[in-house]
Amino acid sequence: MSESIKRVVLAYSGGLDTSVILKWLQTRYGCEVVTFTADLGQGEELEPARAKAELMGIKPEHIFIDDLREEFVRDFVFPMMRANARYEGDYLLGTSIARPLISKRLVEIAKQTGADAVAHGATGKGNDQVRFELSCYALNPDIKVIAPWREWDLTSRTALIDFAEKHQIPVPKDKRGESPFSTDANLLHTSSEGKVLEDPWEETPDYVYSRTVNPEDAPDAPEYVTIDFERGDGVALNGQAMSPATLLAALNDLGRKHGIGRLDLVENRFVGMKSRGMYETPGGEIYARAHRGIESITLDRSAAHLKDELMPKYAELIYNGFWFAPEREMLQAAIDHSQEKVTGTVRLKLYKGSAAVVGRKSPHSLYSERHVTFEDDAGAYDQKDAAGFIKLNALRLKLLAKRDR
Numbered sequence: 001m002s003e004s005i006k007r008v009v010l011a012y013s014g015g016l017d018t019s020v021i022l023k024w025l026q027t028r029y030g031c032e033v034v035t036f037t038a039d040l041g042q043g044e045e046l047e048p049a050r051a052k053a054e055l056m057g058i059k060p061e062h063i064f065i066d067d068l069r070e071e072f073v074r075d076f077v078f079p080m081m082r083a084n085a086r087y088e089g090d091y092l093l094g095t096s097i098a099r100p101l102i103s104k105r106l107v108e109i110a111k112q113t114g115a116d117a118v119a120h121g122a123t124g125k126g127n128d129q130v131r132f133e134l135s136c137y138a139l140n141p142d143i144k145v146i147a148p149w150r151e152w153d154l155t156s157r158t159a160l161i162d163f164a165e166k167h168q169i170p171v172p173k174d175k176r177g178e179s180p181f182s183t184d185a186n187l188l189h190t191s192s193e194g195k196v197l198e199d200p201w202e203e204t205p206d207y208v209y210s211r212t213v214n215p216e217d218a219p220d221a222p223e224y225v226t227i228d229f230e231r232g233d234g235v236a237l238n239g240q241a242m243s244p245a246t247l248l249a250a251l252n253d254l255g256r257k258h259g260i261g262r263l264d265l266v267e268n269r270f271v272g273m274k275s276r277g278m279y280e281t282p283g284g285e286i287y288a289r290a291h292r293g294i295e296s297i298t299l300d301r302s303a304a305h306l307k308d309e310l311m312p313k314y315a316e317l318i319y320n321g322f323w324f325a326p327e328r329e330m331l332q333a334a335i336d337h338s339q340e341k342v343t344g345t346v347r348l349k350l351y352k353g354s355a356a357v358v359g360r361k362s363p364h365s366l367y368s369e370r371h372v373t374f375e376d377d378a379g380a381y382d383q384k385d386a387a388g389f390i391k392l393n394a395l396r397l398k399l400l401a402k403r404d405r
Contacts (some may be wrong), residue, residue: 005029007115008146009106011132012037016171016207018121020160021148022056023167024363025119028151034062035114038102041069041187043243068101073244076312076323077188077284082232083335084307085315088266092281092288093318094189100323103135107143114195117144126152127270131321133282138324149244151396180215181208187248189261200266200276211252215353220344222351224358225254227290229346232339234287248283258350270320286348286355293346297365303338310334322400345356359376393402 008025012018012035035053044242046065046097053156062114065068076097080161084088106118118136122128134146136379156181164171172253175393182194197204206214228236234247245275255261261282296303310331317328344362348355 005031005117005144005146007032007034007113008117008119008144009034009036009110009115010115010119010188011102011106012029012049012053012122013121014052015044016160019052019056019169020119020154021119022058022162024148024154025146026057026153029165031061031117031300033058034064034109034115036064036066036106036109038105039065039067039069040072040101041249041369042185044185052170064105066347068105068107069245070243070286071186072098072101073248077248078244079332079336080318081284082339083314083331084288084292084295085311085318086264086288087315087319088265088267089312090263091267091319091348092129092189092284093146093315093317094186094279094281094284095128096131096319096321097188097323098186099131099321102137103132104139104357106132107136107139110140110143117146119146119148122147122149125271125273127319127321128267131323133357134321135324149307153283153313165296170208171319176295183210187252188284189279191277191279193275197276197278204264204278205394208278209262209280209288212262212282213259215262218259218352219255223254223258223347224347224349226345226347228249228344229291229294230343232336232342234290248287251283251286253283254350254357255286258355258357259353260350281394285403286350289355289357290346290348291342293348294342294344294362295399296357297367298342298344298362299359300366301340307338308337341354374388 001136001352006309008029008031010018010022010025010033022033022035025031035049037049039046050063050065054060066401074394080093080097083146085093087096107114110118120129120132122132122330129147129150133147135146136143154163161171180196184191190242193210196202197208222403226238227234230240236242237247237250261280261281263281265279266276314328314331314335317323317325317331322328341364343364344360346357347359349358368380
């Protein structure tokens, strides 16, 4: 064999695909496998992954199950939310933002265990392969990355099950049928793609939704909540201080109850094709609305507009896998600087699928009631000043009109 791989760290969920990958790595490369399972708040019991890895011969010291929920929200989700990032104007990047953290831990565990390669279960058609590998190479340019879906000939679910049975890999009964769609979940969102969702004309079936009630079935009475921000990050819900992950989890519960955060999207993948996905980001949608609400009274107009101009580029960098690239870090520095005075409280009205900002206040507010009032402003603003302002801005338009008439 031309490639000599002695030990590889596998991003491992314990499911059918990654269990087959684990055995395939052992047989294809004759190497030791280290498994890494990340708890990003996907809501699944992760200890079965440990038991399954042990069943497949992985040494206990080579099984890593890490609770990364706080790090995920604090160091990845919140910085992204400071930018108000939405890919192609809608997608809150729930899958995209999880990949650099998983990659970071893969590389760290590889160093810790003396592994010379890492492996992932992303397919050759999607964005995740790009995100994983760009992140890994940015953190360790000498790391070897193995992508089984680009190497093997197991091109169907039947082939995966046949391989599993041949190698005595347990296959639960509910995994033997063809899955109607694929999902990815973490504390920020759940995404669903494929099969029943592949025709963009057909409405998403109700059974696809897992994290939100149908907005039509949500409570008939609105619920009001407040979120406190400090320097651009959420720190409290309804006056109760919370850690980043705890706050997002609490907002997820509210979003589920009121049917908030559903998105049916046809997006442009980095690899070139369009894909249709259904995203549920209940807490993230509430949080994103609230963040823009507090910015509306604390950010200077030009700074706010510049942020809005930078946002599509920033969101695209995350979507395409460039979290650890210098251009993303440069943009992050500018965004973080803009958040120094983004402190205060936002009140939101949650009702049947919507999260509407209905109040905002801040000790650093730039909103001046004296200047905008329709009543007597006590000399705060001289309306005569507007005449010169308009004349100067109209000058070039008048010159153009005279030339072209």
